[in-house]
Amino acid sequence: MIGILACEVSFWLVLAAGLATRYFLGKQKLSTVLLLCVPVLDLLLLSLISWDMLVNGTTADFAHGLGAIYLGFTVAFGHQIITKADVWFSHRFAGGPAPAALPKTGPARVKYEWNQWFRMLGCAVIASVVLLGITFLVGDATRTAELTSWIGRVWIVTAIWFVGWPVWHSVGLALAKPGAATPPSTEPGSGRE
Numbered sequence: 001m002i003g004i005l006a007c008e009v010s011f012w013l014v015l016a017a018g019l020a021t022r023y024f025l026g027k028q029k030l031s032t033v034l035l036l037c038v039p040v041l042d043l044l045l046l047s048l049i050s051w052d053m054l055v056n057g058t059t060a061d062f063a064h065g066l067g068a069i070y071l072g073f074t075v076a077f078g079h080q081i082i083t084k085a086d087v088w089f090s091h092r093f094a095g096g097p098a099p100a101a102l103p104k105t106g107p108a109r110v111k112y113e114w115n116q117w118f119r120m121l122g123c124a125v126i127a128s129v130v131l132l133g134i135t136f137l138v139g140d141a142t143r144t145a146e147l148t149s150w151i152g153r154v155w156i157v158t159a160i161w162f163v164g165w166p167v168w169h170s171v172g173l174a175l176a177k178p179g180a181a182t183p184p185s186t187e188p189g190s191g192r193e
Contacts, residue, residue, distance in 0.1 A: 004052070014035075015035070023090065062146065069127045072125075117158075131151050132148075
């Protein structure tokens with residue numbers, strides 16, 4: 001269990017180390033190597049969960065299920081998180097451009113919300129496949145009951161996310177008055193300077 005939690009924490013530590021190496025030490029190649037280690041941590045996490053269940057004969061607990069969910073999360077959202085952190089570090093410590101602001105309304109916001117939900121859907125599918133795979137390999141429903149309960153949890157969160165964000169924003173856009181989401185232009189020559 002400690003190894004599983006250590007892998008989850010290591011994602012953030014390796015990310016911070018990779019970005020610190022890039023922006024504080026100026027070591028681009030070393031930074032790239034460190035950031036490429038993030039997927040390796042995912043494989044290590046999967047190996048630890050499987051090893052603990054198959055070889056050690058452990059009964060699945062909260063950490064095993066959370067580890068599989070976290071694996072799905074890092075595969076689905078990891079690249080996006082690394083990219084956003086890189087842009088922020090570049091802006092904060094290397095004079096790079098400011099991170100793009102999240103669109104507040106309109107079609108751009110709806111597109112963003114659907115994109116995020118599809119990432120969550122990917123997370124749910126990956127986590128479910130991992131959980132079912134380990135459950136199948138172990139072959140003991142008593143020892144894997146906690147894993148199968150996590151499948152329901154991840155799909156409940158995915159359904160809530162679906163209704164709460166992309167559908168909510170899509171309905172809001174459809175009901176918005178034409179032009180209401182677009183503020184008046186303040187570009188030179190627009191007559192509203």
